Amino acid sequence: MRLVAPALAAWATAAWALDASGTRVTWVVVASLLAALGAPLVQRATRARTGTRPGGARRPWGAWSAVPLAAVLLCVAAAGTSAGLRAADVRRGPVPALARQYAEATAEVRLTSDPRLTRPGVRGDHATPRAVLLNGEVTRLTRADGTVLATRTPVLVIVDLAHRGTTGGPGDAAESAGRSPWLTLLPSTRVRVTARLVPPLTGGERIAAVLRVRGGRPPEVVGEPSGAQRWAGRLRAGLREATEGLAPDARALLPGLVVGDTSRVTPELDDAFKRTDLAHLLAVSGGNFTILLALFIGPAGLAQRAERRGLAPRLGLPLRGTALLGGALTLGFVVVCRPDPSVLRAAVCGAVALLALATGRRRSLIPALATAVLLLVLYDPWLARSYGFLLSVLATGALLTLAPRWSAALRRRRVPPRPAEALAAAAAAQALCAPVVAVLSARVSLVAVPCNLLAEFAVAPATVLGFAALTAAPLAMPLAGMLAWWAGWPAGWIAGIARTGASLPGGAVDWPGNWTGALLLAAVTAVVVLLGRRLIGHPWLTGLCALLLVLAVVRPPPLTRVITGWPPPGWRYAMCVVFPVESTC
DSSP: OTTHHHHHHHHHHHHHHTSSOHHHHHHHHHHHHHHHHHHHHHHHHHHHHHTOOTTSOOOTTTTOOHHHHHHHHHHHHHHHHHHHHHHHHHHSSHHHHHHHTTOEEEEEEEEOSOOEEOOOEEETTEEEOOEEEEEEEEEEEEOTTSOEEEEEEEEEEEEEOOOTTOOSOHHHHHHHHHTOGGGGOOTTOEEEEEEEEEOOSSSSOSOSEEEEEOSOOOOEEEEOOOHHHHHHHHHHHHHHHHTTTSOHHHHHHHHHHHHOOOTTOOHHHHHHHHHTTOGGGTSOOHHHHHHHHHHHHOOGGGTTSTTOOSHHHHTTOOHHHHHHHHHHHHHHHHHHHOOOHHHHHHHHHHHHHHHHHHHTOOOOHHHHHHHHHHHHHHHOGGGGGOHHHHHHHHHHHHHHHHHHHHHHHHHHTTOOHHHHHHHHHHHHHHHHHHHHHHHHHSEEESSHHHHHHHHHHHHHHHHHHHHHHHHHTTTOHHHHHHHHHHHHHHHHHHHHHHHHHHHSTTSEEEOOOSHHHHHHHHHHHHHHHHHHHHHTTOHHHHHHHHHHHHHHHHOOHHHHHHHHOOSOTTOOOOEEEETTEEEEO
């Protein structure tokens, strides 16, 4: 637990320092270092004045230890230094200067992410053109006067896919966008683009400029991707091919659940997962890696014992061999699934666990989580402002702290162990994550806990079978297709739960989408938890509250008509869709 305070201090410092002035960051770093160095001297002087020895009688000030405070201050200094230097690198150089002038230039960009297609939109009376988004680093910049500059600046590339000669309808435009050669590029590929540079919308972002590439010309590739990325690309392409024959929802969801490929996810399916708070299942996350690691080394509590489980002891692997292979699995998982915030958090937690396994030391999951947060924030300070990283840490913290206590409380009230654990895990994660989700979506899902409970038992088989299909695809595509077909059943079940929950009329309620609304929801959640502790001892009253909640969510038409008078008797419903306008009456 001693690592929790340094990790939180580093997190808060990095989030603040990203858009703070260099002078303020320098003062904070220097003051933290001086305070960290002076804390032991103050403690020694205090002990000498009070006559207290390190092993003597405990006194409120004499027994105070300077080590925890010094550790917090050193982490503050380290986080401030890391965030300040990274932010300064983004704000200086030729790329931000040209972006402030809205100048055009030719740049060589090394891609750092997979290409992703924007969702279709409507502006006024016409549809907005779709675009491809790519993150990258500008390595060489050629100005309009011919000056060539070497740099290393993070940017966002937006490729407009609108074709001036296109005369077809919106379906033809969408099909043309889906076949764009820009979507086939892999991370680490180097391309040359001629674009207009514009500054980012807000300060404190990890990109120095936005490169807007006009026209539908194919990309000019000047450097091939690395061997690791080509290998990962073949695996991802093999999984897409293996899932071609599945039902539409399973075909769209399974690649995202396994490797984070959400290119087939439709806007309707994406909205259904968001309305039911199942968005963490749309793309690969730390939970999927936890399943794979548990399959390999078994339960964490038995990993160092003679009765340890998992595939590793059945293969005759010693503890150090298990740690080495687990490290290779971790690295391969990050490369194939891409370093998203939740993936990085789970990978670092797993690496800490494997290191403890190799050295024979006991470990605790909360210090492992704190270590992961500290290392990742120091390595990539922009994670301190990532909502995905925040939700991942909150969900993991809820599973490690609240869920065991709530599960024990449910078991004391004669709830079977397995249902008690599942219900406690879903409720704890929802309690801590709901305020942040409300900030992002401006609504609160009333079906999140039951939907997560119903979908949870299908995640493990879909993940394991999906990764088996991913591994088998380069070797035997028929076998990969069969494994994908089996994995499609639990994936389809998850998608069905999301669509059913989203279709309920009272499944979500509007909520203020700001931090004031988040604090209000946190207070409401605390009140509900306190009332729930009292209600759970009264089965009849608990059942009545559950029935009222079900009626509020389902809203059966007869009951709704009695209460609101709508819909009136003999009503009719009509819909007319003329793209992009939709009207109902």
